[in-house]
Amino acid sequence: MVNQSKSKMALSKIDAEIEQVDQEKYLRQATNYYQALEKPLKYGPVIETMDQLITALHREFESNYVNIEMVNHLMLSYKSNPKEWRKYAKFDRYTYTRNLVDAGNGKFNLLILCWGEGHGSSVHDHADSHCFMKMLKGDLREKRYEYPNRPNNSVSRDTSHQHSHEGDIDPRELVEIGETPIAVNDVAYINDNLGLHRVENPSHADTSVSLHLYCPPFDSCSVFQDNCKKTTAKVTFWSKYGVRTKPNEQ
Ligand SMILES: N[C@@H](CS(=O)O)C(=O)O
Numbered sequence: 001m002v003n004q005s006k007s008k009m010a011l012s013k014i015d016a017e018i019e020q021v022d023q024e025k026y027l028r029q030a031t032n033y034y035q036a037l038e039k040p041l042k043y044g045p046v047i048e049t050m051d052q053l054i055t056a057l058h059r060e061f062e063s064n065y066v067n068i069e070m071v072n073h074l075m076l077s078y079k080s081n082p083k084e085w086r087k088y089a090k091f092d093r094y095t096y097t098r099n100l101v102d103a104g105n106g107k108f109n110l111l112i113l114c115w116g117e118g119h120g121s122s123v124h125d126h127a128d129s130h131c132f133m134k135m136l137k138g139d140l141r142e143k144r145y146e147y148p149n150r151p152n153n154s155v156s157r158d159t160s161h162q163h164s165h166e167g168d169i170d171p172r173e174l175v176e177i178g179e180t181p182i183a184v185n186d187v188a189y190i191n192d193n194l195g196l197h198r199v200e201n202p203s204h205a206d207t208s209v210s211l212h213l214y215c216p217p218f219d220s221c222s223v224f225q226d227n228c229k230k231t232t233a234k235v236t237f238w239s240k241y242g243v244r245t246k247p248n249e250q
């Protein structure tokens with residue numbers, strides 16, 4: 001009896017692990033074709049509160065074949081209500097903060113990012129994950145760049161066959177492909193196939209708050225300098241579930 005339930009437990013753990021690997025594989029492949037959805041789906045569910053959003057997201061991630069359009073829809077459908085997210089919104093004087101709202105059973109991360117006046121991120125990628133970014137308060141400006149040295153983009157085409165000579169200026173520079181303001185309740189979407197980005201709060205008078213969903217979750221990404229130099233950066237949490245993290249829990 002004990003043995004039987006033990007082996008059942010072991011099996012279901014293996015099943016769960018397989019399921020996660022398959023979902024991860026599926027999500028990574030979907031970054032090749034998924035673009036973005038600007039308007040909510042016509043017949044999609046209406047999301048009234050942040051709790052409803054979180055419950056609906058969990059449901060969406062139960063199966064391996066996550067409906068990414070539905071994830072976009074859910075993020076779009078929720079209308080920002082500061083009372084619901086205030087407890088996660090913790091600011092730092094010097095940099096934007098990343099505050100974990102929900103770890104999505106290991107399948108996605110939902111975070112609230114708090115941007116002080118003029119705060120911005122460096123140019124970065126999203127570790128082969130999907131990134132949905134919904135504005136909750138204030139303004140953010142997103143600048144996009146081509147992903148350097150990635151097959152099928154012009155940066156790698158332009159430079160891969162060139163030989164550099166002494167005195168040459170390194171031709172590799174990040175190529176900007178657009179700049180978009182993101183308004184409250186809008187959702188911006190990016191993945192590494194669409195490029196890199198850098199996000200900034202352009203206001204010197206007001207703070208901004210955004211809600212980010214990453215799937216699969218990641219704990220490091222790449223950061224790029226103007227000359228395309230790439231380094232790995234660990235991403236940390238300023239708080240988890242509304243509680244400030246200690247340095248060893250970040
Ligand atoms: N992707 C960044 C925030 S942003 O600039 O899009 C992060 O998770 O820290």
Ligand SMILES: [Fe+2]
Nearest residue numbers: 124126131197
């Ligand atoms: Fe980002």
